[in-house]
Amino acid sequence: MSRTFSSTRRTLTLAAASALGLLALTPLAAQAQAFPTKTITIIVPFSAGGTTDILARVLGQFISKDLGQPVIIDNRAGAGGNIGTQLVARAAPDGYTILMGTVGTHAINQSLYPKLGFDPIKDFAPLTRVALVPNLLVANPAQPFKTVKELMAYAKANPGKVTFGSSGSGTSIHLSGELFKQMAGVDIQHVAYKGSAPAVNDLLGNHIAIMFDNMPSAISHVKAGKLRPLAVTTAQRSPALPDVPTIAEAGVPGYEATSWFGLLAPAKTPAPVVAKLNASILKALADPDVKKKLLEQGAEPAGETPAQFAAFIASETVKWGKIVKQSGATAQ
Structure with a gap:
């Protein structure tokens, strides 16, 4: 009897612990599923009026309507985009602060700056590439x-x-x-x-x-x-x-250079939040009015999965690292 009672008590204890664990996770899971419930901020790491800013504002308007929450654009220029990018890298990983990143912030700068203050690969959860320009x-x-x-x-x-x-x-x-x-x-x-x-x-x-x-x-x-x-x-x-x-x-045979732009969240942003943001951005890029606005600006709409964007960033890092070395360019 004592063995049976002990075994039963142990089973109940484990079940209770498991239930408590599920209860502890429920608020986070619920928050991710309910996302968004407040204003989303897109950090633009360059000044207002530039391409990064233009693209962020076009997409921000659509995402706001699609997700039912305000989307504001916050320009944080400086250090070749590093200041605003670092701000997002250190933001809460909840999807409410995201970055309009560029080929500069996520493929070039690490070859130019000895200390970035962030890791362009490890500190971000890619959402999708937005446009090629x-x-x-x-x-x-x-x-x-x-x-x-x-x-x-x-x-x-x-x-x-x-x-x-x-x-x-x-x-x-x-x-x-x-x-x-x-x-x-x-x-x-x-x-x-x-x-x-x-x-x-x-x-x-x-x-x-x-x-x-x-x-x-x-x-x-x-x-x-x-x-x-x-x-x-x-x-x-x-x-x-x-x-x-x-x-x-x-007059310069073989010359080619292309810029790209994409949205990223801080690393460890919950997968449901990443998925919801990715879906909204892809919906925006497929919208006829958004596509028209981008094409009129000379930007070619992109759009892909987070995994595809992550792989693209990795390949671009290698490509531009070579160009930086060959050109002899340095950060001033």
């Missing part, structure tokens, strides 16, 4: 060159005189210029800004000569005649500006 080589119309070949000839005749702006040292905009500098064999001077918008403003004022800007933040100025398009950085021409040649076509 060509960089557009644009010049102030007052500059004495109208084509890539004329730019190259002018730069070679005036070493160090041509300045090119970027949204920050080590960004894809900066490295597009460094790659051009290397492959074209020209001496042009980099000027780093805290975001694309202030760089474009100085380009419009002819304080800098050229810029390899993300197309969404430059295309409106091109269409208005305020900036002169010389070429796109991708291997193929952009449907948004079909008459503008690629840099490879225009």
Whole structure:
């Protein structure tokens, strides 16, 4: 009898412990399933008005309607995107603070900065890639060159005189210029800004000569005649500006550089929350109005599973690490 009683008591004790464990997990599971119940913040690690900001605002509006909660955009510019990115890496992993990451924050910066303050792989839960974007080589119309070949000839005749702006040292905009500098064999001077918008403003004022800007933040100025398009950085021409040649076509064979953007949550964000955010973003990217807005900006909508995005980030890290090394670019 004593053995039977002891065995029964042990079984009941284990069952009770198991039940208590399930009860302890229930609030977290319930919170994940109920997500979202409050405002979601998308951190943009660059200034307002640039491509990262434009994409975040277009998607934020749709996600807000789809999930039934406000979505606000919080611009935290600085250090080539590292300041805002670190903020999200350290945020609560509950899905309410997410990042509009870029090829810079998640594939380039770790090759440029000795100390990032975050691990672009371990500290994030990828949601999905949002868009692929060509960089557009644009010049102030007052500059004495109208084509890539004329730019190259002018730069070679005036070493160090041509300045090119970027949204920050080590960004894809900066490295597009460094790659051009290397492959074209020209001496042009980099000027780093805290975001694309202030760089474009100085380009419009002819304080800098050229810029390899993300197309969404430059295309409106091109269409208005305020900036002169010389070429796109991708291997193929952009449907948004079909008459503008690629840099490879225009005089630098083999040249290619593409920017990408994607949404990420902090690591350890619950799988149901990641799945719900991924589904909402994919729904946005498939929406005709959202697609139209992105395509009008020169951005090609993407969209994939979190696992696919994670694998893509890993491959891009290797690719851009090589480009950084070959170009000799360093963070300032």
